[in-house]
Amino acid sequence: MQPDRIERLAVFIDGANLYAASRTLGFDVDYKNLLAHFRQRAYLIRAYYYTALLETEEYSPLRPLVDWLGYNGYSVVTKPAKEYTDANGRRRVKGSVDIEMAVDVFDLAPHVDHVVIFSGDGDLRRLVEAVQRRGVRVTVISSIRTQPAMIADELRRQADAFIDLTELAEHITRRQVEPRQRAVGGAPQGGAPARASVSRATPAEPFREAPDLPE
Secondary structure, three states: OOHHHOOEEEEEEEHHHHHHHHHHHOOOEOHHHHHHHHHOOOEEEEEEEEEEEOOOOOOOOOHHHHHHHHHOOOEEEEEEOEEEEOOOOOEEEEOOOHHHHHHHHHHHHHHOOEEEEEOOOHHHHHHHHHHHHOOOEEEEEEOOOOOOOOOOHHHHHHOOEEEEHHHHHHHHEOOOOOOOOOOOOOOOOOOOOOOOOOOOOOOOOOOOOOOOOOO
8 A cells, every 4th residue: 555545543442341351251462462453454643541540559450551551552541540339348449431532532533544442331422423523434342242242232333343352352362372391399400490480460461350340
């Protein structure tokens, strides 16, 4: 394609929504592979990642992911999450990022040809409609292969295209690596003592437990 004919693309990711959908479908997202996938198909103007963070916690399991994304090609947008206790006494966290996403999508719309939104939230339908009136094509990525479906029917109908997350899985999933064999006693055979492995969040697996979807 000629340079002036290459489609200008922007990607917008609701982090909690994508995490919940991918985990329900049984795979982990590798955000490096996700970025590469879209860069191979268009001129990627910007890739946004949205998430809510609890400010009351000294350490958030999301922080390593947020830091990694910020240094590796993503524009990260965070907001304070709200913590509450439900009727059953369970600790819950909510933090919708719809407004933050809507503002950025609308601001960037005059500069792109195509917007890709990773979310199934029906509240985004009016945003999609408004962006379409500006001549921008909108693709929504979520899943209908879960019970119940992760995407609201009105959002799916409004989008120019819908892609089920399962169709992207092979392109954006973490590459599985076989673990090394370690000798009993903590040292490999014929080598130096094995280093203790550090358990921490990674770009592919940022959470220890699945968060609640924002309301």
